[in-house]
Amino acid sequence: MNGWNKVQAEFGLVPHHQPANTVGKNASDIALVIDAMDLMHSGRFDAFVLVSSDSDFTRLASRIREQGLEVFGIGAQKTPDAFRKACKRFIFLENLEGADDNGKPANKAEVVVPANDPKEARDLILKAMDSIDQEDEWYALGPLGQFITAANPDFDARSYGKKKLSDLVADLKIFETKRGPGNQMLVRRID
Structure with a gap:
């Protein structure tokens, strides 16, 4: 103690x-x-x-x-x-940044290896797209992220080696991204 x-x-x-x-x-x-x-x-x-x-x-x-x-x-x-x-x-x-497994300050130079395969994230994103009922091929990233975390409370882009969902989506080559109204991130499937 x-x-x-x-x-x-x-x-x-x-x-x-x-x-x-x-x-x-x-x-x-x-x-x-x-x-x-x-x-x-x-x-x-x-x-x-x-x-x-x-x-x-x-x-x-x-x-x-x-x-x-x-x-x-x-x-x-x-x-x-x-x-x-x-x-x-x-x-x-x-x-979480700032501490290692022993509660000691983490070494900033350490590289964190992603725990999960990015293909798992791809499947979650595709499932979210299929579940959200809309006509447009472009999906706002915010609602996609909300759908994913509602279905998978432990989803976190950092588990795939990325800081944010937008970074993860941009890294997955089956998606295209652009900025939409209000500078919101939009994403669509390109394959």
Whole structure:
């Protein structure tokens, strides 16, 4: 816990410690769930952020969403699919800048290798195009991105080695891009 003291002070965090009553039990997880339910029922919040890679929080995320609130998840690539999909949006720790796996500042010179094959992203974009009902062959990138993340809460262009969806689309050779009204990015399939 000593490593957290500086972080607590820097960000004004209030620590809560839940000692285990029995070895091997997850008293901290249960305490977090109780606190989250209390906060949910207070009616003061519109959204929750769950930072965990533990599938035990899947039901909590689902329950909060059943209440009509948004849930954003943050966790490692190893996070089970069920928990990722229970969130409105899920962000992989590996895609966040500023820290390595040990919480130490990342070396800026390090090159991040994309975790996913860009062909997977291509398929998601094509599926979004097929699902959006429109006559025009040019699609606004914003609604495409919204459709993709609604269907795949863990979608993130950084998982494919790109900073933004527009960079990812531009790199996939089966799409053409241009600027439309209001400088919005438009994309169409060219094959």
